[in-house]
Amino acid sequence: MPEGHTLHRHARMHHRRYAGHPVAVSSPQGRFAAQASLLDGRKLARAEAHGKHLFHVYGPDAIVHIHLGLAGIFDERKLPLLAPVGQVRMRVAGRTHWTDLRGPNACELWTSDDVARLQARLGPDPLRKDADPEKAWTRISKSRVSLAALLMDQAVLAGVGNVYRAEILFRHGVAPMTTGRELDQIVFKEMWDDLVELMNYGVKAGQIDTVRPEHMPEVMGREPRKDAHGGEVYVYRRHGLPCYICGTEVAKAELAGRNLFWCPTCQPE
Template identity: 65%
Template sequence: MPEGHTLHRLAELHTRRFGGRRVSVSSPQGRFSGEAAQLDGAEFLRAEAYGKHLVHHYRERASVHVHLGLYGKFSEAERPETEPVGQVRMRIIGPTHWTDLRGPIRCELVDPGELDRLLTGLGPDPLRADSDPGDAWQRISRSRTSIAALLMDQSVLAGVGNVFRAELLFRHGLDPATPGERLTERRWERMWADLAELMRHGVRTGRIDTVRPEHMPEVTGRQPRRDRHGGEVYVYRRAGQPCHVCGSEVALRELAARKLYWCPRCQGP
């Protein structure tokens, strides 16, 4: 599932290409055809991301809420547009570019009240200037749930997925099983600042890089990471491989039906 930085990249891209312009909206697949007809020819104001949610705002119309889920994806291209390929839920055509949306778990019109209710259920997003890390701290500091589970709870913290969760815990030497209530506020503030910077880097580059300069391949002499996800990471998808810092074997177990990666030595209890 795409993590928060991907949605923020999409929001910036769609605002740049369609913002302030009238657009054509359709649903070649048909599942969004009634809603698309209400938006067709309207002015696309801007796109915003809230955690893993993308919202398209239209002038004097309802907004479109998109959640990509595991399989959702936007494809982007310059005009002229081509015939739809596959199950295109929503197509947006602007003056210079067009985009197709396939496979989301949510693509729906929402009025201001519905959007407010959706956003009220989300924790703070480290990539949004209006987010307060203290809101997440209030939930974390009172919880006996493991910090690994809390970081993935979108009502606690919005936008963090499996990669950022694993890498953040490693970078701060934190045992994934540590209950939230055992963290200090100062430690949480450092984690929040680090997470925000890592995610901003992801928005700029389109990949997740979490390895510090002193542990990069060109410094240590190891081979660069070769993985379809890209990016240099410490533990994510590296189960059974040596830790870049201590050489111990990276561990793997399941937590809430998701794979959790960590170094037992660097992140010991």
């Protein structure tokens, strides 16, 4: 499932390409046809994201809520338009570009009240200017649940997924099974600031890079990472390989149906 930086990257792209102008909205697949007909020809006010949710805002009465889920993808193209390929749930076409949405978990027409209800359930998003990290700290500091689980809870922190979860814990030397109430507030503040920086870089670069400059391949004389997710990471999907810092074999376990990665030496219990 795409992490928050991917949705913010698409939101910024869609805002830049379509906001402020009328757009053509259709549903070649047909499943969003009735809603698309209400939007077709309207001016897109803005596109924004909160965590793993994206919103195309046409007005308080018409907001397209999109959640990509595991299979959803955006196909971004320049004009001219081409015939739809596959099951296109929604097509948005502007003056210079067009976007096809396929296979989302959700693509639905909402009002501003619907959006407000969702956002009230979500934790602060490190990529949003209105984020309040104290809201996350309040929940974390009182919890007996592991940080590995809390960081993946969208009601605690919105937008953090499996990669950022593993990497932020490693970068701050925190054992994954440390409970929220055991975490020092200063360490939480450092982790939050780090997430803000790393995720903003992810928006700009289009991939997750978490390795510090001194541990990059060209500095350490190692081969670059080869993985479908791209980017240089410390522990994510590196189980069985030596830690870049201490040489200990990176560990892997399953937690709540997701794989968890960490270094037993750099992140001691």
